[in-house]
Amino acid sequence: MLKSGTSASVSWLAAVLAISSILTGSLCTGDIRTSCSDRDILPRKLVDEIRGYAPVIKSIINAVVHGSERNKTYEDLALFVDTFGARYTGTAVLERSIDYMVQLLKRRRLDNVHTEPARVPRWVRGYEAAWMVSPRLHKLPILGLGYSAPTPRHGITAPILVVDSFEELHENRHKAIGKIVVFNQKFVSYDVTSKYRKRGPEEAAKAGAVAVLVRSVTPFSIATPHTGYTAFTERRFRIPSASITVEDAQLLKRMQDRGITPVVKLIMHNKDLPAVISRNTVAEITGREKPREVVIVSGHIDSWDVGQGAMDDGGGAFISWRALDVFRRLGLRPRRTVRSVLWTAEEVGTMGAEQYFADHADERNECINIAMESDMGTFKPKGLAFSGHSERARCVIAEVLSLFSDIDATELTIGADAPDLRKWIKAGFPVASLTTHNEKYFYFHHTEGDTMTVHDPKVLDLCTAMWAGVAYVLADLHDSLPRR
Amino acid sequence: MLKSGTSASVSWLAAVLAISSILTGSLCTGDIRTSCSDRDILPRKLVDEIRGYAPVIKSIINAVVHGSERNKTYEDLALFVDTFGARYTGTAVLERSIDYMVQLLKRRRLDNVHTEPARVPRWVRGYEAAWMVSPRLHKLPILGLGYSAPTPRHGITAPILVVDSFEELHENRHKAIGKIVVFNQKFVSYDVTSKYRKRGPEEAAKAGAVAVLVRSVTPFSIATPHTGYTAFTERRFRIPSASITVEDAQLLKRMQDRGITPVVKLIMHNKDLPAVISRNTVAEITGREKPREVVIVSGHIDSWDVGQGAMDDGGGAFISWRALDVFRRLGLRPRRTVRSVLWTAEEVGTMGAEQYFADHADERNECINIAMESDMGTFKPKGLAFSGHSERARCVIAEVLSLFSDIDATELTIGADAPDLRKWIKAGFPVASLTTHNEKYFYFHHTEGDTMTVHDPKVLDLCTAMWAGVAYVLADLHDSLPRR
Numbered sequence: 001m002l003k004s005g006t007s008a009s010v011s012w013l014a015a016v017l018a019i020s021s022i023l024t025g026s027l028c029t030g031d032i033r034t035s036c037s038d039r040d041i042l043p044r045k046l047v048d049e050i051r052g053y054a055p056v057i058k059s060i061i062n063a064v065v066h067g068s069e070r071n072k073t074y075e076d077l078a079l080f081v082d083t084f085g086a087r088y089t090g091t092a093v094l095e096r097s098i099d100y101m102v103q104l105l106k107r108r109r110l111d112n113v114h115t116e117p118a119r120v121p122r123w124v125r126g127y128e129a130a131w132m133v134s135p136r137l138h139k140l141p142i143l144g145l146g147y148s149a150p151t152p153r154h155g156i157t158a159p160i161l162v163v164d165s166f167e168e169l170h171e172n173r174h175k176a177i178g179k180i181v182v183f184n185q186k187f188v189s190y191d192v193t194s195k196y197r198k199r200g201p202e203e204a205a206k207a208g209a210v211a212v213l214v215r216s217v218t219p220f221s222i223a224t225p226h227t228g229y230t231a232f233t234e235r236r237f238r239i240p241s242a243s244i245t246v247e248d249a250q251l252l253k254r255m256q257d258r259g260i261t262p263v264v265k266l267i268m269h270n271k272d273l274p275a276v277i278s279r280n281t282v283a284e285i286t287g288r289e290k291p292r293e294v295v296i297v298s299g300h301i302d303s304w305d306v307g308q309g310a311m312d313d314g315g316g317a318f319i320s321w322r323a324l325d326v327f328r329r330l331g332l333r334p335r336r337t338v339r340s341v342l343w344t345a346e347e348v349g350t351m352g353a354e355q356y357f358a359d360h361a362d363e364r365n366e367c368i369n370i371a372m373e374s375d376m377g378t379f380k381p382k383g384l385a386f387s388g389h390s391e392r393a394r395c396v397i398a399e400v401l402s403l404f405s406d407i408d409a410t411e412l413t414i415g416a417d418a419p420d421l422r423k424w425i426k427a428g429f430p431v432a433s434l435t436t437h438n439e440k441y442f443y444f445h446h447t448e449g450d451t452m453t454v455h456d457p458k459v460l461d462l463c464t465a466m467w468a469g470v471a472y473v474l475a476d477l478h479d480s481l482p483r484r
Numbered sequence: 485m486l487k488s489g490t491s492a493s494v495s496w497l498a499a500v501l502a503i504s505s506i507l508t509g510s511l512c513t514g515d516i517r518t519s520c521s522d523r524d525i526l527p528r529k530l531v532d533e534i535r536g537y538a539p540v541i542k543s544i545i546n547a548v549v550h551g552s553e554r555n556k557t558y559e560d561l562a563l564f565v566d567t568f569g570a571r572y573t574g575t576a577v578l579e580r581s582i583d584y585m586v587q588l589l590k591r592r593r594l595d596n597v598h599t600e601p602a603r604v605p606r607w608v609r610g611y612e613a614a615w616m617v618s619p620r621l622h623k624l625p626i627l628g629l630g631y632s633a634p635t636p637r638h639g640i641t642a643p644i645l646v647v648d649s650f651e652e653l654h655e656n657r658h659k660a661i662g663k664i665v666v667f668n669q670k671f672v673s674y675d676v677t678s679k680y681r682k683r684g685p686e687e688a689a690k691a692g693a694v695a696v697l698v699r700s701v702t703p704f705s706i707a708t709p710h711t712g713y714t715a716f717t718e719r720r721f722r723i724p725s726a727s728i729t730v731e732d733a734q735l736l737k738r739m740q741d742r743g744i745t746p747v748v749k750l751i752m753h754n755k756d757l758p759a760v761i762s763r764n765t766v767a768e769i770t771g772r773e774k775p776r777e778v779v780i781v782s783g784h785i786d787s788w789d790v791g792q793g794a795m796d797d798g799g800g801a802f803i804s805w806r807a808l809d810v811f812r813r814l815g816l817r818p819r820r821t822v823r824s825v826l827w828t829a830e831e832v833g834t835m836g837a838e839q840y841f842a843d844h845a846d847e848r849n850e851c852i853n854i855a856m857e858s859d860m861g862t863f864k865p866k867g868l869a870f871s872g873h874s875e876r877a878r879c880v881i882a883e884v885l886s887l888f889s890d891i892d893a894t895e896l897t898i899g900a901d902a903p904d905l906r907k908w909i910k911a912g913f914p915v916a917s918l919t920t921h922n923e924k925y926f927y928f929h930h931t932e933g934d935t936m937t938v939h940d941p942k943v944l945d946l947c948t949a950m951w952a953g954v955a956y957v958l959a960d961l962h963d964s965l966p967r968r
Contacts, residue, residue, distance in 0.1 A: 082738055085622055138569055141932070222708045222933035223791070247935040254566055254936070307707070448625070449706035451731040452738070 001312050001375045001445065002229065002347050002419045041395050049477060050399045057403045057469045060326060064465040065407070065458070069326055073464045074457035076104075077318040081308040081452060088305035089345040090122030090276055098279050098301060101321075101342060105283040108325050110340075112286065115279035118355035120345040122276060123147050125305055126269030128242065130213070133157065134263040135255070140248045143306065143446075144268050145197060145214070146229035146348055148241040155267035156180065156211050156240060162253045166196075166203060177208035180264050184249040187219045190442055194228065201230045201241035211240040211266050215249035218442050223247050226446045227304050229348060240268050278302075280352045281342040285324045285333060287475065293336040294363070295475040296371040297323050297467060300346035300353075300420055307450035311441070315378030315455065315463065316434070317342045323468035334475035336369065343420045346375070347446075353420035369481040370430040370474055373418035377438035378455070378463040383411030384470065385435050387418075389428035392482040397432060400473050409466050411435065430481055434467060485796050485859045485929065486713065486831050486903045525879050533961060534883045541887040541953045544810060548949040549891070549942070553810055557948045558941035560588075561802040565792040565936060572789035573829040574606030574760055582763050582785060585805075585826060589767040592809050594824075596770065599763035602839035604829040606760060607631050609789055610753030612726065614697070617641065618747040619739070624732045627790065627930075628752050629681060629698070630713035630832055632725040639751035640664065640695050640724060646737045650680075653687060661692035664748050668733040671703045674926055678712065685714045685725035695724040695750050699733035702926050707731050710930045711788050713832060724752045762786075764836045765826040769808045769817060771959065777820040778847070779959040780855040781807050781951060784830035784837075784904055791934035795925070799862030799939065799947065800918070801826045807952035818959035820853065827904045830859070831930075837904035853965040854914040854958055857902035861922035862939070862947040867895030868954065869919050871902075873912035876966040881916060884957045893950050895919065914965055918951060 063069045080097070087094040098115060105113040123146050130140040161179040163169045164186070169176065181204035185196045194217045201212040216226035225243045232238040255262050281301060287293060299316025303309020321340040327333065344352035360368070370393070372384075383404070386397050394412070401410045416425060416433040425431050444450045474481060547553045564581070571578040582599060589597040607630050614624040645663040647653040648670070653660065665688035669680045678701045685696040700710035709727045716722040739746050765785060771777060783800025787793020805824040811817065828836035841848070854877070856868075867888070870881050878896070885894045900909055900917040909915050928934045958965060 078738055079742070082735055083620070085620065136567070136569065221937065222706045222927060222931060223935070224706045224708075224933075247933065247937045250937055251566055251935065254562055258563070443706060447706060449708075449731065451707070451735065453705065453731045453734055 002350060041392060042399060046396070046479070047399055050396070050403070050473065053473045054403055056332070056472065058406070059330065060469045060472065061406060061465045063330055064326055064468070065461045069329060070461060071457045073318055073322045073460040074455060076322065077310065077314050077455070077460065078452045080318070081310045081314050085308055086305045087301060087303045087309055089120050089278065089302050089348045090124065090273065094278065094302055094344070098281055098344070101281050101301065105281070105321060109328055110283035110285065110321070110324050112282065112284040115281050116356065116359065117277050117279055118344055118352040119275050120278040120351045121348055122273035123348065124271045124273055126150070126271060128268040128270065130242065130244070130264060130266045132252070132262050133265050135260055140244050140264070141223060141225050142213070142242040142244055143225040143227035144270050145201065145227060145241045145243060147232060148201070148230060148268060148270060149238045150270050151211065151240045151266055151268045155265050157263060157265040158210050159261045159263050160252055162256045164253070169203060169207060173207040176204060179209055180211045180213060180266060181207070181209040182244070182249060182252050183212065183214045184253045185215060187217065190217060193217050197228050197243065198231050201239055202232050202237045205237040205239045209239060213242055213244045213264070213266070215246055216243045218246065218445070220443045221246040224447050224449060227306060228446050240266060242266065242268060278344040278352065280344050280356055282339060283321055283324060284337050284339045285327045287336040288333045289335040291337050292367050293480060294368045295336055295338050295471050296341055296368060297338060297471045298341040298343060298371065298373045298420060299375055300344070301342040302344050302346055303450070304347050304446045306446070306448045308452065309450060310452045311377055311450050311454045312445055313346065313375045315460065316374030319374055319378055319460065319464045319467045322464050323471050326464065326468045327472065332472060334472050336475040338471050338475045346420055350420050350422065354423065357423045364429065370432060371421050371424050372432045372471065373421050374434035374463070374467065375419055376417045376433060377436055377441040378434070378460055379436035379438045379441070380459050381407065381409040381463050381466045382435045382437060383409050383413070384432045385413040385416045386430070386432050387416040387425045388430035390430060390482045390484050393430045396481060400470055403473065404466055404469065407462055407466065409462070430483065432470070434463065436463065486834060525876060526883060530880070530963070531883055534880070534887070534957065537957045538887055540816070540956065542890070543814065544953045544956065545891060545949045547814055548810055548952065549945045553813060554945060555941045557802055557806045557944040558939060560806065561794065561798050561939070561944070562936050564802070565794045565798050569792055570789050571785060571787045571793055573604050573762065573786050573832045574608065574757065578762065578786055578828070582765055582828070585765050585785065589765070589805060593812055594767035594769065594805070594808050596766065596768040599765050600840065600843065601761045601763055602828055602836045603759050604762040604835045605832055606757035607832065608755045608757055610634070610755060612752040612754065614726065614728070614748060614750045616736070616746050617749050619744055624728050624748070625707060625709050626697070626726040626728055627709040627711035628754050629685065629711060629725045629727060631716060632685070632714060632752060632754060633722045634754050635695065635724045635750055635752045639749050641747060641749040642694050643745045643747050644736055646740045648737070650687060653691060657691040660688060663693055664695045664697060664750060665691070665693040666728070666733060666736050667696065667698045668737045669699060671701065674701060677701045681712050681727065682715050685723055686716050686721045689721040689723045693723060697726055697728045697748070697750070699730055700727045702730065702929070704927045705730040708931050708933060711790060712930050724750060726750065726752060762828040762836065764828050764840055766823060767805055767808060768821050768823045769811045771820040772817045773819040775821050776851050777964060778852045779820055779822050779955050780825055780852060781822060781955045782825040782827060782855065782857045782904060783859055784827040786828050786830055787934070788831050788930050790930070790932045792936065793934060794936045795861055795934050795938045796929055797830065797859045799944065800858030803858055803862060803944065803948045803951045806948050807955050810948065810952045811956065816956060818956050820959040822955050822959045830904055834904050834906065838907065841907045848908070848913065854916060855905050855908050856916045856955065857905050858918035858947070858951065859903055860901045860917060861920055861925040862918070862944055863920035863922045863925070864943050865891065865893040865947050865950045866919045866921060867893050867897065868916045869897040869900045870914070870916050871900040871909040872914035874914060874966045874968050877914045880965060884954055887957070888950055888953065891946050891950065893946070914967065916954070918947065920947065
């Protein structure tokens with residue numbers, strides 16, 4: 001998961017929804033946890049129709065959690081990530097993994113399996129290392145941040161300035177000149193705290209810093225550096241930037257508080273290479289009655305260049321195509337087409353998804369009912385988060401969720417967390433994302449620890465069943481999902 | 485914490501105590517969680533005397549947790565571990581940290597500050613690295629195990645054999661010849677699971693393995709390797725041995741289960757150097773009435789060569805000397821002497837403690853009342869664990885613990901976890917160790933993550949208050965602690 005800007009727009013959208021609900025006097029209020037207790041907003045017939053899907057949802061859950069499909073998402077995902085490891089944008093291994101997926105999706109007899117090209121950038125990590133060289137020698141585990149500038153060949157050696165916040169940087173900007181600025185921000189939430197990784201380097205550069213080290217964006221660490229991209233609006237602000245561990249950020253801060261100015265040597269040999277073409281991977285189960293109408297279920301196939309990308313976003317990508325695989329195996333073919341998209345280049349700026357958004361404008365306006373993405377982990381599912389202008393659509397989702405009481409995943413929250421669908425969300429399009437008990441997601445996110453060890457086969461089954469079940473009902477209802 | 489053999493002897497001792505309790509019909513039974521509800525075992529006068537310490541315990545807790553001593557253990561420890569980092573046996577940095585402690589203990593005006601020499605071995609980590617080279621290239625984070633043999637200069641490249649247990653190794657021993665054996669044992673408890681690290685390499689060598697990789701002994705990992713020592717009974721069994729992450733052990737196992745035989749390249753340039761002299765560090769508060777009688781509070785000053793040794797055993801060492809510091813600052817001087825010992829060379833085989841055991845035999849037989857060690861983490865205290873032949877001594881401890889209800893640390897468990905006092909425990913001597921809510925101790929143990937970040941200043945205060953309070957009462961009681 002890249003996540004950039006989503007949170008702001010989501011919060012804004014939630015606020016708009018809340019206000020509009022108050023104005024219309026609906027009970028289906030824009031509370032963060034919401035339901036649609038005012039049944040009048042949906043016609044009785046529609047509610048009854050949705051409830052009529054209880055047996056098919058039960059059969060999906062049974063097959064995936066207990067029956068013939070049991071453990072298959074885990075096994076398919078493990079084979080995939082163990083075979084390829086990290087699938088970083090611009091690498092041959094990502095492209096080979098896409099080829100593999102195309103073959104696999106065809107072997108599983110999904111419809112219309114193909115890829116769609118997207119131009120993607122190439123920022124490549126090289127040798128990188130950092131040491132505190134004074135007051136004593138201490139190696140700092142680091143991970144360079146995507147789009148960071150490299151250091152000169154022999155590195156940069158400079159005293160550090162630790163700040164805990166942007167405010168502290170601005171108050172002490174005269175001290176930042178010629179320093180390596182260390183952001184030691186506390187973890188609050190990913191949305192709040194990742195701003196230091198995304199904007200911190202440029203902010204420090206503006207104050208005259210020669211490089212930046214950002215405390216990894218995580219609530220928990222075992223000396224674990226977490227990478228991610230950083231943003232520069234102008235080339236002249238682009239300075240060497242890396243993440244350091246929570247432990248080392250705190251160590252440097254304690255030393256500074258004692259009146260010591262530690263000196264750090266930072267070496268980063270990363271490179272920018274010419275852009276290349278990557279591909280979004282698409283597969284479908286063609287609708288039996290309205291094949292041109294589409295429900296999208298998606299995740300991204302690319303990962304950071306550390307770990308296996310098993311959770312970010314192997315899990316989301318695999319429950320998405322596996323939903324279709326389950327339909328095929330169970331002989332289910334909904335009225336509309338269900339389309340699985342495995343986005344490329346999410347981590348480096350959602351380039352695959354942006355290209356798709358541009359290429360499918362007409363279809364989006366006319367034929368796509370809803371776009372769903374899972375990219376916040378595939379832990380035990382809680383329900384869905386929803387974004388979109390339509391209150392009625394939201395109430396349909398709430399009603400659909402009531403079908404998942406057997407697996408305790410009926411919760412509807414407002415504000416989808418779907419980085420690849422950011423533009424769809426901004427446009428007010430119906431978007432849903434999977435919500436799970438993902439309290440530990442940011443322990444592993446963008447680290448070497450993002451591996452199959454984080455996954456539980458049974459939990460992946462629950463996610464698959466839920467993702468497939470929701471997509472099935474939304475694709476099969478008589479009427480299209482309301483847009484307004 | 486090194487831990488070797490303690491568990492077995494402790495379990496045995498617990499069993500003996502349990503049986504002897506049943507035979508004597510005492511209510512003070514050898515249950516794992518125990519109390520002394522049969523008051524008759526202790527004279528009423530003694531019980532009243534112990535209870536009379538409530539005000540002094542209250543004053544210690546008040547000063548350390550809320551008053552003038554607040555946060556001081558954390559601050560002293562942070563300054564120490566930040567200044568020196570890892571303090572590995574045989575290194576100059578360990579000796580400099582001992583010099584520093586001697587000066588600090590003198591500055592804090594403790595009595596009889598001195599060091600006592602002990603001969604310690606030097607196994608030194610060199611360059612070390614491992615890669616899975618087939619079926620794809622994947623770097624394995626490793627930490628060589630103490631006393632491992634080095635590989636040849638250019639490493640060992642060999643196919644692997646993954647086994648989940650000793651039983652599986654023995655069933656497949658013909659397959660181990662010429663292989664790098666990977667132990668992928670599940671974490672059960674440190675005592676149970678660390679046997680794979682301690683005995684696994686030799687067991688594999690006996691089966692013909694050329695090297696061993698042991699899954700790190702931990703219930704939780706973020707791609708974290710955990711070091712520790714391994715034991716070889718004969719030189720010919722000594723083969724290159726390193727820990728790998730939980731994630732990589734599981735990856736290799738999944739690959740093997742799919743019929744693949746991964747090939748691993750292992751390079752380890754560690755060395756054995758001649759033994760050197762290190763030192764146990766001793767400080768005292770001399771008893772006001774019985775200065776030759778002694779209560780020992782201890783922890784070890786050395787650490788593994790990764791992280792800061794802040795938890796293992798910075799916390800234990802620092803609450804031990806800080807207990808004396810608190811007495812001095814509060815003007816408390818118990819009847820007996822309280823002696824703080826900071827053991828050296830615990831992690832590589834408790835050489836400092838062994839030397840002390842040998843050197844202080846007479847004193848131990850006549851003058852030492854009890855030896856206490858904290859080396860299982862300084863998380864929120866629960867109480868004490870006790871070993872020793874004397875049921876009466878155990879009941880005294882239980883009664884003393886009742887004074888700590890304000891901080892919810894009254895629990896007495898059987899079987900002290902005190903690696904440096906292993907010989908004392910075996911001899912049936914009264915030994916107590918600190919028990920805490922240390923469920924996450926083995927997340928950090930022997931890793932780069934053992935830093936001040938694991939510590940909480942308030943929690944260290946609770947540990948200090950408790951450790952000081954128990955030592956004070958035991959050193960101040962009219963009668964010596966019973967041995968039988």
